[in-house]
Amino acid sequence: MKKFMNKKVLTIVGGIVIIALFVLVSAISGPKAAATIDGEKITTDELNTKLSQAYGDTMLETMINNKVVELEAKKEDVAVTQKEIDAEFDKLVEVYGGDEAMDAALEQNGVSKEILKQDIGDYLLADKLMREKIKITDEEMKTFFEENKESFNTEEQVEASHILVKDEKTAKEVKGKLDKGEDFAALAKEYSTDTGNAESGGELGFFGKGDMVAEFEDVAFKLDVNQISEPVKTEYGYHIIKVTDKQAAKEAVYEESKEDVKEQIFQQKFQTEYPSWLEDAKKEYKIETFLS
Known part of the structure; x- marks a missing residue:
């Protein structure tokens, strides 16, 4: 019933439509008909080709990025547990308004809970890695609080x-x-x-x-x-x-708001620092792609 959806949720679920398309393709590829028009077939192989042309580069890039994050996480002994993934999934269920609403959203996008949880795991792994790298000072936090004080009320x-x-x-x-x-x-x-x-x-x-x-x-x-x-x-x-x-309504006090302040600054820095960190990390690997 709640009408809001935070940025973290949107980040996690943003790619599930593309994932759904590729799950569909892998399940149906072959010479049989995906559709017919007056007996003329559109084969599942043709559908596969079109989807790969339209979304293949995007999906492949996402998979490469996730693999690089996974390899970097292993180097630094960073891991995400199933318990953490399940907890984040439960938060999504709450945002969507319960199990029934979440199931409907997943069905509408053709995505299983397992695929979404995998996507959540990828996000949380990147999040954990960057929490070790992004530095936030007390001075930054105090300045951010004063400049955005009303939002913490x-x-x-x-x-x-x-x-x-x-x-x-x-x-x-x-x-x-x-x-x-x-x-x-x-x-x-x-x-x-x-x-x-x-x-x-x-x-x-x-x-x-x-x-x-x-x-x-x-x-x-x-x-x-x-x-x-x-x-x-x-x-x-x-x-x-x-x-x-x-x-009752209450005016924010810095000491009571520090964790929220720190999290908001982290999310802002993540959006700017993660892409540049990822590009630098990818330079450490020999990456070859073979999509035509």
Whole structure:
């Protein structure tokens, strides 16, 4: 349900469409027909050739880059664990709004979870390597904080859980049970269609204004702690919202924001320093390509 997607997520998933095309090609290449027009065949070999011409150089360059990073990581004894990959994947699932939404996005792009996790692993390996190389001083951090102080301020936030159902009749049925004192978390597990959080009792965590769709947000920010809303209609269905905590807006303090400041500076430097480091690293290897 959250409407944002951070740059790191976009970096990780940016290449999955091209990957999907090449997985498709490898699975179907051969003389059989990919399509026919009045009996005239377009063969899978012809499709393979066109896709290779259109995307081959890009995909090959990506694979070369990933291999160079892998070799450099071995030199420096840097590795990414499956646990780290799975944790990053779980973050993506949360950004997309749950398992169901992630599965739909992967299906739409023709990409399996295994391929996406491989892409995540490649990204995390490059990220780990560069964290050893990119230097960030205290002076840089303090300057960055002062120049971007407002962005580190904490806006008003609410912590909430919800029960999402498809129709108003079911929403009223659930609300009636809540009014009689039944447990919110138990009803979320039983009724909620939001697969991303139903098993956790509908927990959404803290969110600020602009993170949720307007109809949901307007109600959530007006509720008191432990208050439960009437059914709220949005594009996703009908929600019953329970606010469990609130945080007032707070002006940022440098000492409390240091980790966020450092991460933002790192991400900026990564975008500029990684390409130049990679080009220098590639000079250490004999790289030959044979695509015509």
